[in-house]
Amino acid sequence: MNRLFNAVERDVFKDILRLRRDVRGNKFTQQPVPDDVIEQLIDAAMLAPSVGYSQPWQLVVIKSQAVKQKVYQSFCQKSKQEKELFPPDKQEQYQKFKLEGIIESPINIAVFYQRPDAPILGQTAMKETGKYSVVCAIQNMWLMARALNVGMGWVSILDPQVVKNAVNAPENSELIGYLCIGYVDEFLEQPELKTAGWQQQKSRQQTVFNDSF
Numbered sequence: 001m002n003r004l005f006n007a008v009e010r011d012v013f014k015d016i017l018r019l020r021r022d023v024r025g026n027k028f029t030q031q032p033v034p035d036d037v038i039e040q041l042i043d044a045a046m047l048a049p050s051v052g053y054s055q056p057w058q059l060v061v062i063k064s065q066a067v068k069q070k071v072y073q074s075f076c077q078k079s080k081q082e083k084e085l086f087p088p089d090k091q092e093q094y095q096k097f098k099l100e101g102i103i104e105s106p107i108n109i110a111v112f113y114q115r116p117d118a119p120i121l122g123q124t125a126m127k128e129t130g131k132y133s134v135v136c137a138i139q140n141m142w143l144m145a146r147a148l149n150v151g152m153g154w155v156s157i158l159d160p161q162v163v164k165n166a167v168n169a170p171e172n173s174e175l176i177g178y179l180c181i182g183y184v185d186e187f188l189e190q191p192e193l194k195t196a197g198w199q200q201q202k203s204r205q206q207t208v209f210n211d212s213f
């Protein structure tokens, strides 16, 4: 099969890319997420490219309030520490941001990288490519979630060991991303951190180089 995409389909894809958002606790609703939707997100993850076709991802679907509470406590501790790293005016702004939706979202998914115990084709020179593969899987989920009109947020302000302990992760599993998933009351048009003036959007000039930096 040599399926080609037409202009209308391309425009839909561009909209999914442009309108994908990181969703936080101030936007999630309590509307339950059907299992079928979770299955479609998992399918999307499992279609991701991976170094040597190693598929090194492991996903833990979390509904347990006890697990969520442990992760949330870790967020609280780590965000307090992170805030201190910014100058005073930024600290004030930081404090006002909602930077997770662990409790508010009905589903959390902890995504792990399973370290290999034998050489992987393509991963021997650049060891990190296994983890990059897991990030590809997360991005697939993020785009699929948006296509399903479901919000997803990535929380990295936490102690990965706390998450590992909370879900009994094996020793050779490394946390890559902690995701909050649920329906939303709205999808913002622009990244919140851009609108709030925390960080400006980079230009092509800052980003793209020809032949040499």
Ligand SMILES: Cc1cc2nc3c(=O)[nH]c(=O)nc-3n(C[C@H](O)[C@H](O)[C@H](O)COP(=O)(O)O)c2cc1C
Pocket: 020, 021, 022, 023, 024, 098, 099, 100, 154, 155, 156, 157, 190, 191, 192, 193, 194
């Ligand atoms: C690796 C990674 C970690 C992130 N961690 C957090 C986080 O801990 N808390 C948060 O509020 N957003 C987090 N984000 C979301 C970013 O802030 C967000 O993607 C960025 O501001 C652009 O906004 P957008 O995703 O809505 O386009 C993370 C995103 C990535 C890719």
